Amino acid sequence: MAGATGWTAELISARHSLERSSTAAKVADILRDMVMEGRILPGAKLAEDSIADALQVSRNTLREAFRLLSHERLVVHELNRGVFVRVLTEADVIDIYRMRRALEGAALQFWGASADPGRAPGVSHVRSAVTLGVAAAERGDWDGVGTANMHFHRSIAALADSARIDEIMSQLLAELRLAFHVMPTVRDFYEPYLGDNERIATLVEAGRSQEAVAVLLDYLNRAEDQLLREFASKAGRHSAQADPAST
Amino acid sequence: MAGATGWTAELISARHSLERSSTAAKVADILRDMVMEGRILPGAKLAEDSIADALQVSRNTLREAFRLLSHERLVVHELNRGVFVRVLTEADVIDIYRMRRALEGAALQFWGASADPGRAPGVSHVRSAVTLGVAAAERGDWDGVGTANMHFHRSIAALADSARIDEIMSQLLAELRLAFHVMPTVRDFYEPYLGDNERIATLVEAGRSQEAVAVLLDYLNRAEDQLLREFASKAGRHSAQADPAST
DNA sequence: ATTGCAGGATCGTTCAACAAACCTTAGGCT
DNA sequence: AGCCTAAGGTTTGTTGAACGATCCTGCAAT
Secondary structure, eight states: OOSHHHHHHHHHHTGGGGOOOOHHHHHHHHHHHHHHTTSSOTTOEEOHHHHHHHHTOOHHHHHHHHHHHHHTTSEEEETTTEEEEOOOOHHHHHHHHHHHHHHHHHIIIIISOOOSGGGHHHHHHHHHHHHHHHHHHHTTOHHHHHHHHHHHHHHHHHTTOOHHHHHHHHHHHHHHHHHHTTOSOHHHHHGGGHHHHHHHHHHHHTTOHHHHHHHHHHHHHHHHHHHHHHHHHHHHHHHHHHOGGGO | OHHHHHHHHHHHHTGGGGOOOOHHHHHHHHHHHHHHTTSSOTTOEEOHHHHHHHHTOOHHHHHHHHHHHHHTTSEEEETTTEEEEOOOOHHHHHHHHHHHHHHHHHIIIIISOOOSGGGHHHHHHHHHHHHHHHHHHHTTOHHHHHHHHHHHHHHHHHTTOOHHHHHHHHHHHHHHHHHGGGOSOHHHHHGGGHHHHHHHHHHHHTTOHHHHHHHHHHHHHHHHHHHHHHHHHHHHHHHGGGOOSOO
């Protein structure tokens, strides 16, 4: 680009590529991607032998990768039975949204109030996530809207400026993606909330954090309800033929 | 139907007693206790060979135990260098207290408001933690006061009634115990806060959650400051001659 | 329809081995 | 002396094989 400074910046951004990582971490990366993309569905068993064979790693290393993923709650480990892709229950969804209310709400209320321009960088990230989502919606890219929505909520939590909160937040959103597999189409899920995000961003920029919290909590309530409704309807569909009384 | 369901319910409550655990988990338990009691100090290296030899387990299972502990942030794993007992930095303390403000504050504000007796159980736990602390203080058991204080804050977070929040909270308090090793005596740390806990409990019982949040946040500020001061004085003692600018 | 009992499959754990990365130490150079 | 380099020993990362323990499946028996 410009010159010498462009060099170093480029190098820094490429630094992660030479951050060595154990093969267990790489294996975990591969499996995580497949789970998140829905190529391995919740409830599926991850057999040690077949996966170790397919990836050409030893069972011991694969087991270390499993530990990493179970720590992220993407898989569950049952003693002597193996590991399975996590199946979210209604209780999980309720719990996750309860935590989101706590983290995002607190971030907005305690740290979103600083209206002075000195702490604007965090707020500007919120705004850019909103515009990103609007742009994606305008070109009909509902997958992009979903990604932007995640950015939005992560930027809300990031107002607290805490590495731990950021990490937990990413983990919660990753978990939720397991639940999104029950959604028939992502559009129905994300479309209603574009306006909410915009309103929250505006309120934060105006320093009216109390009102922003109110909108956020209302948003979380509706999103949670929608997910739970989808869960209930799916459960109904499944137990219909599992009912043994009709033989 | 009434009789049969009573049976199974009782069985479910006793189910945990036959929950077997892997040897890796047992090894992690042993090491966790030693770290928490200060028998292994922060910064110490946990060599695989010697520990595996002492505990009579294979290196592989020991490494699985290490994963568990590093997930709890009690040890850190450096690639090709080994695992070390976590050394908390000032930045860590700041971050942990930021998270505590978010979780405990949100729990108190969003879920502590329910003054109806129907949701009293959670509030009663807060109260009993307070009386436990007072009793310990009266008999001079300052270790007991510390334990009661942890119970108190865990019961505050438990108002949210979320398994995830409970887990994170326990983890944060466990991490903080690593920092407490810098405190000369625990009494100086806990004594000033007995009154705060009592006041918070009373406010919660009265349904005045907004005021309770204020007291709690003030408490967290002071506790954080005290810890950071202790950190600074210790660092000063260590690097006194490393700073050539001041005379 | 439930119970009891093989047989096979999978997991938990150990062991021994080797390559790779790290740390220490001894020389060699200016 | 002080600094760089190279050799050697030590510890970690990963593998492959092995064996007991546990779980699952199918079939026979009541």
